[in-house]
Amino acid sequence: MTEMNGAQALIRTLVDCGVDTCFANPGTSEMHFVAALDDVPEMRGVLALFEGVATGAADGYARMAERPAATLLHLGPGLGNGLANLHNARKARVPIVNIVGDHATYHAQYDAQLQSDIATVARNVSSWIKTVARPEDTGEAAADAVTRAAGPPGEVATLICPADACWLGGGVVAAPRTAATRAKVDDEVIEGIAKQLRSGEQSTLFLGGSAFRERALAAAGRIAAATGAVLLGETFSARVERGAGIQPIPKLAYFAEMAAQQLSGFRHLVLVDAKSPVSFFAYPDKPSDLVASGCEVHTLAAGGDDAVAALEALAEAVDAPETCPTLAPAGRPDRPTGDLTPDTIGQALGALLPENAIVSDESTTSGLSLGHHTAGCPPHDWLSLTGGAIGQGLPVGTGAAVACPDRKVLCLQADGSALYTIQALWTQAREGLDVTTVLFNNRSYAILNIELGRVGAKAGGPKAREMLDLSRPDMDFVSIAQGFGVQASRATTAEEFTTHLERALAEPGPALVEAMISGIG
């Protein structure tokens, strides 16, 4: 290419900055970006049928690749459709670069049908938002977007590209910026926390974010062994390394009552790339702040800090043993028999989970025992719903599979949440991604049946119950998956489920196993 247009310079810059995958749902205003995909061979375009799939896939991709993907979205409504999963990424500090097409600069004045205030929508999820007006600026803006997204901590950066800034000539490729690194935590902070941990007062190390990786966990385990500090992890996390040979990390419970129980009795709570724990929702007459009264909160490492180095320095400072003595032992449960329940599904997963698997977990109420049954499986990564906006599991699994083509991805997916972004199955089929989805079919928004009582609402009325019920008609996820081109089967007993899961895991490419949870409906 001798003369580039703005779109070509944009894509070339993205690739030069390490962003070589774009999850796209384009429209007319993005056609020059789409055409330019063929001019930059290194950029891979992955089509999604719905923007929430594109943004969630970018999230899952970045969790595994440790660098951002781009999304390509169509004006304000396209960004709106992608907002829920961008919200989840923002809460998890996962880097994403959104490219949002807009009308040509001179067209905005006419208030055409698709005209709307895109930057306003972006503000909900992005602290970095830029609109480029000229083709000369797309490269610089793209390099800025990647840098800002990459952090640390990761961010959702949104670049709004009017169509004429893409189609006009004069595009200029920008050089990659020097990547920022995580900040070193001050020695005094580490010394202070070391002193407090050695005081003998009941303490907990509360881990999140980057502290869920193997090396950080090992250091945390050594600190716990030396000081008696209790390890606890944030309830929802972008990525946890776990399994045999890795320090396990108990998670704070979702339900505030149980979480408060777990946190009671501590005098010190030490945050390691984690937020001070609060309840997910507010409930009448229950506290939102879950820190026990009288407990002091300390910060070892904040979002942009080097939590791994801080934990290792802290381990040193408390004279921790050289190796972590509490690594998870290897071990799998037996293949389950009998009724198909969340518990027997967990057993089957524990029996079969492949080494190096990536688990995208949006099983919600059906998933409570999964962690227990898979604790001794070979090392694997566990990706959770991070911002509470459901519809994340299938897209995140899709993006993770694009990032890691040599690893098996397992989507553990509740029925209600699946239906926000079910179109992800088609992208899995098109790209031939090695994703096995376990669809927990309990025919209800089960979590809301629990929450209805917990918020103190009287739960008796038939109209209220109907709002939480997904039967009438029952959904047939085998049929839906096949409609999207993904092979699928249904299991109604533990034995059947184990056989179907084993087969799905053995074959490459996408598959779905619908697990009909017993005793319901």
Add this chain to the structure above:
Amino acid sequence: MTEMNGAQALIRTLVDCGVDTCFANPGTSEMHFVAALDDVPEMRGVLALFEGVATGAADGYARMAERPAATLLHLGPGLGNGLANLHNARKARVPIVNIVGDHATYHAQYDAQLQSDIATVARNVSSWIKTVARPEDTGEAAADAVTRAAGPPGEVATLICPADACWLGGGVVAAPRTAATRAKVDDEVIEGIAKQLRSGEQSTLFLGGSAFRERALAAAGRIAAATGAVLLGETFSARVERGAGIQPIPKLAYFAEMAAQQLSGFRHLVLVDAKSPVSFFAYPDKPSDLVASGCEVHTLAAGGDDAVAALEALAEAVDAPETCPTLAPAGRPDRPTGDLTPDTIGQALGALLPENAIVSDESTTSGLSLGHHTAGCPPHDWLSLTGGAIGQGLPVGTGAAVACPDRKVLCLQADGSALYTIQALWTQAREGLDVTTVLFNNRSYAILNIELGRVGAKAGGPKAREMLDLSRPDMDFVSIAQGFGVQASRATTAEEFTTHLERALAEPGPALVEAMISGIG
């Protein structure tokens, strides 16, 4: 009820103000609203599996019921998921009252997972946004929201309800406000336009919004007969009354080149509840403003004006004939034979469209000949995509069917657009709605294949083509529909399609006919 909580007062007020249908996709923060549905028997709750279905259904409902429905959405991400169809409603001036749940007022400070700036998201689609802090205020705010939504012109009003404002006692029901009426157009305006129309200079009456109803069309036809003015309608309209015995109205073409052709030669363009015509997108080296150079633009009636009365007064002022001489004659095409093409599908629709049917049209490129073939069918309503945000057709049809249980609804749905809100099929099944969906399966984003060339992008690259292609794998909409509980069949010839359509129309309840467009894929 003696003592009400905020949610009960809110729902009671909505019902008292004429809003008795709520399209809901609730979460924990909306549980008190959900519980209160049983306390106000007149309020109907309709569950959607995805927020874009809820907002699009509210749009379709209001187009037919001529009063707003409510939506119930779950915080910022829920509103985000509903944004695209709210955008469409805003552009069409369709009234909607959004109820968006939020965390309890005191919980916001903790920045819990689902915390985000809801009002900012709402600003993209709502000019009226209110957050209520106390249960005493939910009733007043609801009455304000309904009044503001109802207009005229209609608006999207968004009421943000923190959970504690719903669950606390002390709710107060508010009285309905006096409804605003459409403003009478000044006599001088009418006289001025009458004078100009009688001048003999080439003029066109450009109709939109409320001018697409039978009475307005009849007046426009009389004016045309008396003055030689040419009638033309906005391309995209919320609701058009059409068919035998109604003045037909040719629409401005979507493609700007054709639209400019239609508008060339006029000296005067008279807006009747319409926006001055501009191209949908900008294209390199093509004008965005479609008004011919030298043409004067006049406004007979703006959005909030009484366009019907203005047209009738104008007819009077130009001494128009008492009755409209150009009403559409009755007539249907023969049942088609041969290949299944957009044209033969149009013939089948023309042959079979039931009297009083409601057509929700998101057929995009496949629908170009539908208007022609159905012009002489018995009177029916035609609802179009209004804001360019695709994924509107199935939800709008769903809402229209809720509003008009005694009328047959036909969704004419392109494949690509269907996939944004395909979950609407489940709501149709649950509610037993009398909706027949014709799914035009052409295995592509056909419009984008056209647009790629029109924007001047070179269309050759394989990666670009892949972004516009919906095969690999082909989607099976029969399977998907059945998975959502809707009976479905596939047609590959014109004869087959006509038979399937006839059967679907004859039976009550939802059905889908997948039309495999010939010569593709």
